[in-house]
Amino acid sequence: MSAATVTRSTRASRIAMVLGLLGLVVLAAAPWWAGRADLRLMGEIYLYLSLACLWNLMAGYAGLVSVGQQAYVGFGGYMLFALTVFAGLNPVVAILVGALLAAAISIPIATLIFRLKGAYFAIGTWVVAEVFRLSFAQIQALGGGSGSSLPVAVVKELGAKKAAREATSYWLALGAAVIVLFAVYFFLRSRRGLALTAIRDSEVAASGLGIDIWRTKLEVYVVTSAFTAIIGGLIFLQKLRISPDAAFSVNDWTAFVIFIVVIGGIGTLEGPIIGTLLFFALREVLADYGTIYLMVLGLVAIVVMLKAPKGVWGLIRDRYDLELFPLSYRVRQKD
Amino acid sequence: MSALLSIQGLQKSFGAVVVADATSFDISEGEAVGILGPNGAGKTSLFNLITGTLKADAGQVGFAGADITTHSAAARCKAGIARSFQIPQPFGGMTVFENALVGATQGAGLSGHEAEEHALSVLDDTGLLAKANARAGTLTLLERKRLELTRALSAKPKLLLLDEIAGGLTEAECHSLIATIQSIHARGTTIVWIEHVIHALLAVVERIIVIDFGKKIAEGDPKTIMESPEVKEIYLGVDPDA
Numbered sequence: 001m002s003a004a005t006v007t008r009s010t011r012a013s014r015i016a017m018v019l020g021l022l023g024l025v026v027l028a029a030a031p032w033w034a035g036r037a038d039l040r041l042m043g044e045i046y047l048y049l050s051l052a053c054l055w056n057l058m059a060g061y062a063g064l065v066s067v068g069q070q071a072y073v074g075f076g077g078y079m080l081f082a083l084t085v086f087a088g089l090n091p092v093v094a095i096l097v098g099a100l101l102a103a104a105i106s107i108p109i110a111t112l113i114f115r116l117k118g119a120y121f122a123i124g125t126w127v128v129a130e131v132f133r134l135s136f137a138q139i140q141a142l143g144g145g146s147g148s149s150l151p152v153a154v155v156k157e158l159g160a161k162k163a164a165r166e167a168t169s170y171w172l173a174l175g176a177a178v179i180v181l182f183a184v185y186f187f188l189r190s191r192r193g194l195a196l197t198a199i200r201d202s203e204v205a206a207s208g209l210g211i212d213i214w215r216t217k218l219e220v221y222v223v224t225s226a227f228t229a230i231i232g233g234l235i236f237l238q239k240l241r242i243s244p245d246a247a248f249s250v251n252d253w254t255a256f257v258i259f260i261v262v263i264g265g266i267g268t269l270e271g272p273i274i275g276t277l278l279f280f281a282l283r284e285v286l287a288d289y290g291t292i293y294l295m296v297l298g299l300v301a302i303v304v305m306l307k308a309p310k311g312v313w314g315l316i317r318d319r320y321d322l323e324l325f326p327l328s329y330r331v332r333q334k335d
Numbered sequence: 336m337s338a339l340l341s342i343q344g345l346q347k348s349f350g351a352v353v354v355a356d357a358t359s360f361d362i363s364e365g366e367a368v369g370i371l372g373p374n375g376a377g378k379t380s381l382f383n384l385i386t387g388t389l390k391a392d393a394g395q396v397g398f399a400g401a402d403i404t405t406h407s408a409a410a411r412c413k414a415g416i417a418r419s420f421q422i423p424q425p426f427g428g429m430t431v432f433e434n435a436l437v438g439a440t441q442g443a444g445l446s447g448h449e450a451e452e453h454a455l456s457v458l459d460d461t462g463l464l465a466k467a468n469a470r471a472g473t474l475t476l477l478e479r480k481r482l483e484l485t486r487a488l489s490a491k492p493k494l495l496l497l498d499e500i501a502g503g504l505t506e507a508e509c510h511s512l513i514a515t516i517q518s519i520h521a522r523g524t525t526i527v528w529i530e531h532v533i534h535a536l537l538a539v540v541e542r543i544i545v546i547d548f549g550k551k552i553a554e555g556d557p558k559t560i561m562e563s564p565e566v567k568e569i570y571l572g573v574d575p576d577a
Contacts, residue, residue, distance in 0.1 A: 004455050004464065004467070006432070006451045006455070191440045191441075191446060194433065194436060194437055194440060194441075195437065195440075195441055197426070197428070197429060197433075198426050198429070198437045198441075200426075200428065201425070201426035201427050201428050201429060201471075202424040202425070202426055202427075204388065204420075204424055205420065205424035205425075205426065205486070206426075206437070206441075207387075207388070207407070207408040207409050207412075208386055208388065208408055208412055208417070208418055208420075209412055209417070209437055209438045209441050209442045209486065209489075209490055210409045210410075210412035210413045210438075210441040210442035210443075210444075210490060211409055211437075211441050212407065212409045213409070267428065328430060328433070329430065329432050329433055329436065329451075330430075330468055331432050331455065331464075331467035331468055333464065333465075333467075
């Protein structure tokens with residue numbers, strides 16, 4: 001037949017790809033043009049962007065609304081400290097090994113919490129994260145409840161001089177964000193990504209069309225947990241100090257991330273990017289106002305949820321039919 | 336003739352509500368069978384038991400010679416059972432073409448160009464090709480019903496289960512839908528159809544099964560069934576003893 005052809009890229013997506021690659025080159029060169037404070041801030045933005053993309057894949061696509069991803073952020077952070085201090089691993093190697101361990105530990109956790117649905121699932125994930133926090137607080141070798149600092153010898157493996165270390169740490173964060181973004185993008189573009197998107201829209205119809213919902217969700221949970229642990233390792237490689245309360249903070253690693261994804265646009269690939277930029281813009285503007293900062297964040301979240309439930313990107317997409325990441329299929333008919 | 340679908344002693348209840356009570360019947364390959372019954376008789380539950388959305392308390396579901404009673408909904412779709420939902424369940428954030436592509440890649444197991452061609456040809460059959468790029472959430476009722484049909488067909492089913500697909504349509508819409516279903520049946524797909532729009536059902540099916548309170552109360556050719564006292568009582572409220 002072939003009365004029609006199928007394409008995926010659009011003009012907007014091609015322009016976005018070119019601009020994105022140019023932007024990436026500029027950002028990769030940041031250690032030569034940005035100040036130290038800016039470099040730190042940008043590193044933090046990349047790590048939050050990664051966390052937001054991962055949480056969005058889980059909650060926005062797989063319907064796994066977790067409020068306990070701080071379990072894997074903290075786990076990744078602690079694995080960095082434990083594996084460098086006790087096993088003598090290079091920090092980057094330690095972070096990757098930590099990710100594998102996080103994947104391994106996420107499987108039994110998933111079989112447990114996947115029995116819970118909706119709000120119960122959310123609470124279950126939080127309980128798991130609290131169990132992690134309390135468990136790591138018991139380990140005296142890692143500083144117990146008060147935590148510990150990364151030894152100078154380990155830090156120096158990233159670079160002999162402070163400037164070199166900061167540049168390395170910046171590139172690691174940028175690299176992680178690029179990898180996460182591309183991994184999520186290529187996954188969503190694949191056949192399994194199509195299945196996951198179907199699950200997002202209707203689970204009952206998806207299972208009726210041959211999609212194994214449980215297995216798909218398990219895969220997403222395990223992979224996001226492993227990546228979240230990598231980001232956790234990088235976060236605490238920047239901070240150089242870890243404690244149970246900082247590592248397993250529901251505020252820092254989940255509440256802010258949910259805010260980012262919801263205001264940006266949940267269930268879209270562009271949403272977390274826009275949300276991250278908005279979040280950091282608000283944070284920098286309101287930095288001097290203390291608690292008012294959190295109240296404004298709350299207010300913005302409420303207004304967006306009421307006025308634009310699909311987030312800022314949802315508004316833009318519906319109005320201009322835009323797509324920066326070419327995930328959609330477009331059918332062109334020939335007559 | 337071999338039975339494509341074989342239901343034996345199917346039992347299912349939710350507390351005191353019995354939705355399937357020792358239900359047994361066979362559907363032969365290539366047949367088109369209608370299912371009638373009042374609201375709440377257990378017709379949709381029967382479909383849920385056949386597709387695996389519900390698990391039976393007792394009894395067996397056989398398909399193409401295999402016992403699939405314990406198989407998941409996904410496995411049953413891959414084996415060749417697809418359905419349309421009474422209340423349309425579109426993948427609302429995806430385009431119409433992508434909805435069809437889900438069935439083609441997951442249910443029918445096709446990939447790449449082959450899957451795209453199959454999805455396009457099904458859209459052509461069901462008259463939705465012009466709407467291929469529309470988001471499914473923006474469709475009208477008729478288009479949603481057609482999308483249900485499209486998605487089920489995209490999974491290349493041997494057995495197609497239609498759940499009140501003609502309900503709520505105008506006469507003209509209903510006629511064009513009937514023509515589509517007739518042509519699908521003519522190409523060899525076995526069809527089981529739950530429908531309250533009797534003239535639509537009678538235009539396609541060769542046999543009718545009547546269900547009430549989860550029990551099969553009558554079965555036979557459409558003419559005999561429509562004249563039977565049980566059906567008259569259910570649909571016209573006539574007391575058969577009067």
